Amino acid sequence: MKKLMHELIKMTDDALKIYLNNQKGHPARIYKAMQYSVFAGGKRLRPVLCLMAAKACGLSYKDALPAACALEMIHTYSLIHDDLPAMDNDDLRRGRPTCHKKFDEATAILAGDALLTKAFETALSATVNKNTHKTALAAAMEIAKGAGAEGMVGGQMADIENEGKKHTKKALFYIHGHKTGSLITASVVSGAVLAGASPEKVKLFRTFGEKIGLAFQIADDILDETGDEKKMGKKLRKDSGAGKLTWPAVFGLENSRKKAYKLLFEAKEILGKIDNTAGLCALADMFVNRTH
Amino acid sequence: MKKLMHELIKMTDDALKIYLNNQKGHPARIYKAMQYSVFAGGKRLRPVLCLMAAKACGLSYKDALPAACALEMIHTYSLIHDDLPAMDNDDLRRGRPTCHKKFDEATAILAGDALLTKAFETALSATVNKNTHKTALAAAMEIAKGAGAEGMVGGQMADIENEGKKHTKKALFYIHGHKTGSLITASVVSGAVLAGASPEKVKLFRTFGEKIGLAFQIADDILDETGDEKKMGKKLRKDSGAGKLTWPAVFGLENSRKKAYKLLFEAKEILGKIDNTAGLCALADMFVNRTH
Numbered sequence: 001m002k003k004l005m006h007e008l009i010k011m012t013d014d015a016l017k018i019y020l021n022n023q024k025g026h027p028a029r030i031y032k033a034m035q036y037s038v039f040a041g042g043k044r045l046r047p048v049l050c051l052m053a054a055k056a057c058g059l060s061y062k063d064a065l066p067a068a069c070a071l072e073m074i075h076t077y078s079l080i081h082d083d084l085p086a087m088d089n090d091d092l093r094r095g096r097p098t099c100h101k102k103f104d105e106a107t108a109i110l111a112g113d114a115l116l117t118k119a120f121e122t123a124l125s126a127t128v129n130k131n132t133h134k135t136a137l138a139a140a141m142e143i144a145k146g147a148g149a150e151g152m153v154g155g156q157m158a159d160i161e162n163e164g165k166k167h168t169k170k171a172l173f174y175i176h177g178h179k180t181g182s183l184i185t186a187s188v189v190s191g192a193v194l195a196g197a198s199p200e201k202v203k204l205f206r207t208f209g210e211k212i213g214l215a216f217q218i219a220d221d222i223l224d225e226t227g228d229e230k231k232m233g234k235k236l237r238k239d240s241g242a243g244k245l246t247w248p249a250v251f252g253l254e255n256s257r258k259k260a261y262k263l264l265f266e267a268k269e270i271l272g273k274i275d276n277t278a279g280l281c282a283l284a285d286m287f288v289n290r291t292h
Numbered sequence: 293m294k295k296l297m298h299e300l301i302k303m304t305d306d307a308l309k310i311y312l313n314n315q316k317g318h319p320a321r322i323y324k325a326m327q328y329s330v331f332a333g334g335k336r337l338r339p340v341l342c343l344m345a346a347k348a349c350g351l352s353y354k355d356a357l358p359a360a361c362a363l364e365m366i367h368t369y370s371l372i373h374d375d376l377p378a379m380d381n382d383d384l385r386r387g388r389p390t391c392h393k394k395f396d397e398a399t400a401i402l403a404g405d406a407l408l409t410k411a412f413e414t415a416l417s418a419t420v421n422k423n424t425h426k427t428a429l430a431a432a433m434e435i436a437k438g439a440g441a442e443g444m445v446g447g448q449m450a451d452i453e454n455e456g457k458k459h460t461k462k463a464l465f466y467i468h469g470h471k472t473g474s475l476i477t478a479s480v481v482s483g484a485v486l487a488g489a490s491p492e493k494v495k496l497f498r499t500f501g502e503k504i505g506l507a508f509q510i511a512d513d514i515l516d517e518t519g520d521e522k523k524m525g526k527k528l529r530k531d532s533g534a535g536k537l538t539w540p541a542v543f544g545l546e547n548s549r550k551k552a553y554k555l556l557f558e559a560k561e562i563l564g565k566i567d568n569t570a571g572l573c574a575l576a577d578m579f580v581n582r583t584h
Binding site: 025081107109110113114121137141145149157 | 319321322323326369373376378399405406408412416417426428432437439441442445448449452
């Protein structure tokens with residue numbers, strides 16, 4: 001499993017390098033900023049999820065790479081914009097200066113915009129032959145829905161709106177389900193859809209994605225409370241300090257752990273109904289049992 | 293012509309209202325901010341260009357609306373981000389407070405991100421029947437290329453990089469060709485591509501788009517020097533004050549006017565080679581002869 005993970009991460013990184021290569025005749029600074037943030041040691045969880053889901057549905061890893069890379073570009077853009085002074089105002093990300101600290105705010109805003117745009121250009125290039133226009137389009141649509149106002153951006157908006165407010169479970173569910181969950185779900189579903197999976201199978205993958213997405217965010221909240229700043233490469237305990245809604249803040253640390261494991265169990269139960277999902281099963285474990 | 297323009301603008305606005313409608317269960321603030329900026333009295337030049345190009349290639353206006361609306365969403369997101377304090381730091385846009393002044397910076401960043409994402413979701417929905425996946429995908433790809441690092445965002449990056457530097461013609465051509473030109477070209481080309489136009493016809497439309505895109509930006513620079521602030525609804529003579537590269541600054545006002553008319557003439561010459569382009573011809577005139 002570790003070997004497969006490394007292979008898929010390398011495939012993703014190699015493809016990202018090509019997609020984000022400096023284009024001659026265009027400002028070098030925009031590519032430098034995009035590359036700086038994309039190649040900052042991200043775990044590539046979303047691309048690997050997408051690649052594994054696509055493979056489980058019969059598509060080759062190679063043919064799923066455009067969607068996989070698009071997801072990483074979107075994840076990275078969201079971090080760049082999230083770190084901006086007007087948003088979370090973070091100086092460090094994965095142990096290095098954030099994009100606006102390394103470059104400047106204007107460049108960081110534009111690099112995020114360029115990555116988001118490049119993501120769709122990349123996802124739409126997944127047309128191996130003329131039969132795949134339909135699936136490439138459907139996968140890009142899943143990614144757009146997961147990333148936008150009804151997905152990730154909606155979650156970020158709700159997160160900001162609820163800062164310092166009274167903690168409600170409804171708000172917590174919405175924020176966790178959307179801020180992180182939507183793009184993780186889209187990672188799984190876009191892989192399946194790109195591979196032309198049946199609606200029934202897509203539905204199973206969607207539920208699996210929703211469960212590990214939420215488990216991932218809860219694990220993230222727990223790490224924010226209990227993790228090691230050096231290992232994580234970013235400032236911790238900022239969320240609870242800023243009065244942000246976190247799972248441990250509402251349910252307590254022990255109940256949060258229980259919930260994460262329950263979700264993991266349910267997610268793996270769903271995988272039991274789909275063939276060729278051993279890799280995804282191991283990946284789901286990593287989602288919850290990570291230390292950084 | 294005026295009647296047709298009004299009709300197309302109304303069709304676009306009606307469709308935009310549907311696409312940007314508040315989605316139940318998601319944060320109202322994000323939709324409010326998106327709607328605030330999209331419905332701020334924009335001239336809808338990009339959507340109308342797209343609709344007219346599509347119609348000239350045999351597609352109905354209705355079937356081209358998704359691409360047309362996507363272009364307006366991208367144009368609007370670029371204005372929202374461009375107005376941010378870290379970018380142009382503008383308080384007024386079309387006579388009203390800019391998005392970050394009306395809401396706040398974080399909301400403006402997210403509203404721009406959400407509009408850019410929604411643009412692709414919308415463009416990809418242009419699949420009237422199963423034969424149109426290919427054209428919808430190709431149109432969305434044109435839009436992505438026109439909007440990204442090799443298009444509009446590249447132009448904005450170059451614009452910022454060249455602020456206060458010695459004016460070079462090369463930089464001026466790049467900035468004008470990309471900051472405004474790329475998305476205007478993409479407006480025309482995406483319409484043609486969505487309609488399934490031949491490569492030869494698409495090429496003609498592309499050259500037409502490039503010429504009116506540049507003419508439009510030169511006219512914009514001229515208006516910035518000579519226009520009326522009240523009519524324009526924004527602060528003028530900021531660009532030249534900030535040491536930004538403008539056409540009049542490099543070539544003088546009179547030569548700039550001549551250049552704009554030359555480009556307009558050449559653009560209309562190209563239209564002479566394509567059937568059903570009377571509307572586009574009149575629109576091109578408006579691009580150069582506008583007073584606000």
